[in-house]
Amino acid sequence: MEKNELLYILALQNLPNLGDSTAKKLIRHLGSAQQVFSEKKQNLLKVDGIGDIKLKGLEDPAYLKLAEEELRFIEENEIQTTYYKDKDYPDKLKHCADGPILLFSSGNIDLKNKRIISVVGTRLITTQGIAFCEQFIEELSPLEPVIVSGFAYGVDITAQKAAVKNGLQTIGVLAHGLNQIYPKVHKKYVAQIEENGGFYTDFWSSHAFDRNNFLKRNRIIAGISEATVVIESAEKGGSLVTADIANSYNREVFAVPGRPTDSQSKGCNNLIRSQNAHLLTCAADLVYMLNWDVKDKPAAVQKQLFIELEPQEQQLYDYLQTTGKQQLDSIALGCSFPTYKAAGLLLEMELKGAVRPLPGKLFEAI
Structure with missing residues (x-):
């Protein structure tokens, strides 16, 4: 230019x-x-x-x-600039009417022919949330997605560190210019993020730091990816704003469910209850809903997308893999289980993301 x-x-x-x-x-x-x-x-x-x-x-x-x-x-400062008409401007962001006319970036970002997902959530992430986030990204790693987040405390930095650990490209979308880093304690992660992706922002170096910037920043996080994943969220929070924006862009939104009594799961549970997000229990849920083609990947990759099944669950799963869609009674008969036992196993397998219910009281393996 x-x-x-x-x-x-x-x-x-x-x-x-x-x-x-x-x-x-x-x-x-x-x-x-x-x-x-x-x-x-x-x-x-x-x-x-x-x-x-x-x-x-x-x-x-x-x-x-x-x-x-x-x-x-x-x-x-050798800042990279990307105009909204440029070929290397994020493709999905081009389709957002309010996408930035100009992006500033640093690092080694390459989005060509890449699957991109955004991972967001509370800054007060729980131990359970950390474990899920790390496992989720590890399960996805064979498919080499780009992990986008906001480089903030909690879910953001957990997701981006997990991406680096698994050799994935990751992008931090900042709510300020590239002349500073917030939070300052995350400065130690800048070099590895830039080596494995980089940073985007549409804020100038002269713009005053303001908490309202985070809300404006969220449109980039939601718009750049094909799906937004909310790991944990309180009843109110910035990640819910990102989910709303993603829905307004007609992008897929996923939320990880939690117990009704967990304060950091209320936002996710509300998204699922209001049908503003798909329930996410493992990476396979996202892969299926986004219709990502994994046929060209080794068998080990597909196995990695599933949580380990108990022996009886594996028996049901193998039966469904062989026979295709089946009703509960047929599954119970084919596996020699009482109907109540088969129903309980299928519920556990559904929560693990191994099977899904279909109209007509049918079940099929994922």
Whole structure:
């Protein structure tokens, strides 16, 4: 991209009251960011949905001066910039109307032909949540997904550390410019994250750190991936906002269930109860719902996607694998179990993600 055009893109990005969707509309109408600034205001007002308030500041030279300062920071620190029209701009984010017109990044991010999922949740992750998150990502590792999160305390950093441990690319989406790291204690992870992926943000180095930035940041986390996974969440929290945004983008959302009495599971349970998220008990649930093709992977990979079954559960599973969809009575008869015993085993297997119920009181192996 030409330096001069980048300057005007920066200035357009920083205009108050404009927003990414409106900025894209103006660029589409006029052909470039520079042309937006050189066009007469009366002509800009003819663009559908454009009013005086949104154009406020367009004629103020202060915004170009601020853009020059940020461009200098970008050049001096070798910050990578990705315009929403560039080929290497995240593909799924391109389809989000409010996706950033310009992304800043560091590290070695490569999203070409990659499966991408976002993993989010509470900052107050429990021991059980840590164990599930680590196992979930380990189970997914043969499929080489990119793990996206917010580099925050709790679920975020747990997921990203697990990704690095399993040799997966991971991306931290920041709520501030690339001139700082929050929380500071996570600075020790920056090098390994950049070596195994990197960081994205649409905030400038000059932008003041604000907690409201996290909510704006969440649209990138939700928009960049094909699915968002909520590991643990209290009844209210930023991860639930990310789930809502993902649903608004028509992306799949998954939530890990917990006991009704667990405070850090209330948000996930509510998502599942309101049918705003699929129940997630293991990696196989996500693989099935996203229709990821694992046929070309070694058999060991597919086995890794399932939690180990007890001997009697394995007997039921093998029966369903051989016979296909079956009703409870047929399963019980075929495996020589009392019906009540087969029903209990099938429930346990469903929770483990090994079988699923179907209409007509049928069951099938996953």
